[in-house]
Amino acid sequence: MSETTAAAQASQEPMAEKPVLARLSIAMFGMVMGIGGLSNAWGAAHRVLGAPLWISQVLLALAVLIFCALVLAHLAKLGFCFAEVAQEFAHPVRSSFFPAVSVSMVVLSIGLRAYALPVAHGLWWAGAVMHFVLAVTLIRRWILHAQDESVLTPAWFIPVVGNILVPVGGVPLGYVEISWFFFSVGLIFWLAFFTIVLHRVLFVPVMSQRSMPTLFILLAPPSIGLSAYLAFTGGQAGALGDILYCLALFIAILLATLWRHVAHGPFFMSWWAMTFPADGWAGASIAFFHARPSVYTQVIAFVALAVANGIVLWIAVRTALHMASGAAFRED
Known part of the structure; x- marks a missing residue:
C-alpha cells in the first residue's frame, strides 16, 4: 500500500473523539441560572402571593448541587x-457564556441569603468581582478586535447586562454604593447593545437554530433591571x-408570538438561555404587583410564574434526554 493511499484512508477515518471532560460546555452554567432563578421567583411568590416555601x-438545593458539580468539573477541565x-x-x-458562572454565584447568593448569610456574602463578592473582570476583559476584546456581526447573538448581553443583577443581591446585603456602580454600567451598556443586537436580528441573515433561543435574553435586562430598581x-x-x-411585558408578548420559531429543531444546551430571562420576568412581575397591586398586575404575575415554570420544566426534561443519549457532550 502506498503512502498516498494510506494517507487517503486515514483522512476518511473519523477523528478520535475528545474525552467528556474536554467537551464540557461553559454554557451548562445556564442550568444553575435557570433553576436558581426559578427558586428566587418562587421565594418572591411565597412572600407576596403566599405560595409554598418548600418549592x-x-x-x-438542586441549583446549589448542580453549581458545585459544574464548578468541580470545570476546575478539572x-x-x-x-x-x-x-x-x-x-x-x-x-466566550459570552463565561460570565454565566459569576451570574450563577449572584443568583445563588440571593436565594441563600435567608439560610446562610455568610455564604451569601461570599458568593455575592466572588460573583461581583468575577463578573467585573470578565466584563472588562470581553468588552476590551470587542473594542480591540473587529467583530463579525453574523455571529453576534443576544448572548453578548450576559457579560454586559449581568451587571444589572448584582444590585438585586447586593442592596439587601448592604452594598448599596457598589451596586449603583454595577447598575449604572449595566443599564447604559444595555441601551447600546440592545441597538446593536436589534440591528443584527433585523438586517443580518437569520441566526442558527442553536442561537435562536438566545433571543429570550432580550427579556432579561428590563426584567432584572426592574428588580434592581425596586x-x-x-x-x-x-x-x-x-x-x-x-x-x-411587551418583549414577553413578542417572544410568545415567536415561540415556534425560537424553540424548534434539534435541542442544544443553549436552550437554557430561555430559562433565566423567564425567571427574571416572573420575579420582577411579582415584585411589581407588590408595589402596584391591581387585578392586572396580579394576573400578569401569575402568568409570568406559570410560564417560567413551564419553560424550566420542559427544558429540564429535554436536557435529561439529551444527556442520557450522550448528545449533550458531543455538541460542537
Whole structure:
C-alpha cells in the first residue's frame, strides 16, 4: 500500500473523539441560572402571593448541587484540558457564556441569603468581582478586535447586562454604593447593545437554530433591571419602574408570538438561555404587583410564574434526554 493511499484512508477515518471532560460546555452554567432563578421567583411568590416555601427550597438545593458539580468539573477541565478552555474562551460566541458562572454565584447568593448569610456574602463578592473582570476583559476584546456581526447573538448581553443583577443581591446585603456602580454600567451598556443586537436580528441573515433561543435574553435586562430598581427604592415603583415593567411585558408578548420559531429543531444546551430571562420576568412581575397591586398586575404575575415554570420544566426534561443519549457532550 502506498503512502498516498494510506494517507487517503486515514483522512476518511473519523477523528478520535475528545474525552467528556474536554467537551464540557461553559454554557451548562445556564442550568444553575435557570433553576436558581426559578427558586428566587418562587421565594418572591411565597412572600407576596403566599405560595409554598418548600418549592423554592427544593429548587435552591438542586441549583446549589448542580453549581458545585459544574464548578468541580470545570476546575478539572481547566487543569487537565487547558487548551480546550482557552479555545472556548477565544470563541466569539461561547466566550459570552463565561460570565454565566459569576451570574450563577449572584443568583445563588440571593436565594441563600435567608439560610446562610455568610455564604451569601461570599458568593455575592466572588460573583461581583468575577463578573467585573470578565466584563472588562470581553468588552476590551470587542473594542480591540473587529467583530463579525453574523455571529453576534443576544448572548453578548450576559457579560454586559449581568451587571444589572448584582444590585438585586447586593442592596439587601448592604452594598448599596457598589451596586449603583454595577447598575449604572449595566443599564447604559444595555441601551447600546440592545441597538446593536436589534440591528443584527433585523438586517443580518437569520441566526442558527442553536442561537435562536438566545433571543429570550432580550427579556432579561428590563426584567432584572426592574428588580434592581425596586431594590434601590425599597419596593417603590416610580416612573422608571413603570417603563421597565411595560417594556418587559411587551418583549414577553413578542417572544410568545415567536415561540415556534425560537424553540424548534434539534435541542442544544443553549436552550437554557430561555430559562433565566423567564425567571427574571416572573420575579420582577411579582415584585411589581407588590408595589402596584391591581387585578392586572396580579394576573400578569401569575402568568409570568406559570410560564417560567413551564419553560424550566420542559427544558429540564429535554436536557435529561439529551444527556442520557450522550448528545449533550458531543455538541460542537
